[in-house]
Amino acid sequence: xxxxxxxxxxxxxxxxxxxxxxxxxxxxxxxxxxxxxxxxxxxxxxxxxxxxxxxxxxxxxxxxxxxxxxxxxxxxxxxxxxxxxxxxxxxxxxxxxxxxxxxxxxxxxxxxxxxxxxxxx
Ligand SMILES: Nc1ncnc2c1ncn2[C@@H]1O[C@H](COP(=O)(O)OP(=O)(O)OP(=O)(O)O)[C@@H](O)[C@H]1O
Numbered sequence: 242x243x244x245x246x247x248x249x250x251x252x253x254x255x256x257x258x259x260x261x262x263x264x265x266x267x268x269x270x271x272x273x274x275x276x277x278x279x280x281x282x283x284x285x286x287x288x289x290x291x292x293x294x295x296x297x298x299x300x301x302x303x304x305x306x307x308x309x310x311x312x313x314x315x316x317x318x319x320x321x322x323x324x325x326x327x328x329x330x331x332x333x334x335x336x337x338x339x340x341x342x343x344x345x346x347x348x349x350x351x352x353x354x355x356x357x358x359x360x361x362x
Contacts, residue, residue, distance in 0.1 A: 259308045265336070266304050273297040276347055283354040293350060296343035303339045307332040 242250070259266045280293055310332040318325040 255309075256305065259305050263304065263308050266301070266308065269300050269304055269340075273301065276351070279351055279355065283351065283358065285350065289350045292346055296339075296346045299339045300336065300343050303336045307336050 260270065276293060276297065280290060285293065311329055314325045314328050
């Protein structure tokens, strides 16, 4: 197998691990599928799609990094330690910050057309 294909395979296995083991990753992916479905229903523009897809990629990527940090911390410090706590809490904070931004982007882009579809037609 080529080097590139091997890199893709191990990266996909990392994504699979996070999907199987992390409840938050499953929630993010379910929310992403819902938003993509709504975007298709509401015929978003190219720029709107770009923003939505960027927000989804940011949240999912940070959840993957958060998972990697949790695994590394559990390996390095199975016992409780304030630095282990700081590492895990900070990584979780990164996911939370991106999630807030993604929710804001979703409301700004999907809110008005969804409102018109539901209440003004
Ligand atoms: N080794 C540790 N030392 C100190 N505090 C820890 C340690 N491991 C976990 N914690 C604390 O418990 C919290 C939860 O950690 P945990 O590893 O269970 O992740 P999680 O937030 O439950 O993530 P997920 O549900 O996505 O697996 C951390 O954010 C941290 O505050």
